[in-house]
Amino acid sequence: MRITFRLNGVDTVIDTNPDRRVVDLLREDFNLTGTKESCGAGDCGACTVLVDGESRLSCLMLAAQLEGRQITTIEGVANGDVLNRVQRAFVEKGAVQCGFCIPGMALATLDLLNRNPAPSRTEIREGLAGNLCRCTAYQKIVDAVEAASASATDE
Ligand code: FES
Numbered sequence: 001m002r003i004t005f006r007l008n009g010v011d012t013v014i015d016t017n018p019d020r021r022v023v024d025l026l027r028e029d030f031n032l033t034g035t036k037e038s039c040g041a042g043d044c045g046a047c048t049v050l051v052d053g054e055s056r057l058s059c060l061m062l063a064a065q066l067e068g069r070q071i072t073t074i075e076g077v078a079n080g081d082v083l084n085r086v087q088r089a090f091v092e093k094g095a096v097q098c099g100f101c102i103p104g105m106a107l108a109t110l111d112l113l114n115r116n117p118a119p120s121r122t123e124i125r126e127g128l129a130g131n132l133c134r135c136t137a138y139q140k141i142v143d144a145v146e147a148a149s150a151s152a153t154d155e
């Protein structure tokens, strides 16, 4: 099946099996390995991508559902070598331990801050409830999201 979509700002056409999972397609066909797979069942958020700006689980999404969509992976978030404010905040607050959950956390954070630019710590925890960190770095992740939110006016 021929599928046309926009991937990290680039118009993209692929010819692939419509039943393929998007997480596989991104990692295998596009080498976008920042998109992680852990549970493969919609429970951990490691595979989060943005679909038309909203966070979605790419392990539950099929290739056919890409048609006409704008997809952003963690590789599409920075501006060249300049990190996005969310990425910067995660680094500056020491929120990254093994890093496995961080791409999904960062993308879910972008979605959250888009919907709620100044979330409380409770709202941050609720907003990221679908993203699990097996290193349990939650406190610093919440610190990072707070910092990213506060830095919004700088940009
Ligand atoms: S790998 Fe998709 S939610 Fe866990």
Ligand code: FES
Pocket (backbone or CB within 6 Å): 095, 096, 097, 098, 099, 100, 101, 102, 132, 133, 134, 135, 136, 137
């Ligand atoms: S930093 Fe290791 S899983 Fe979150």
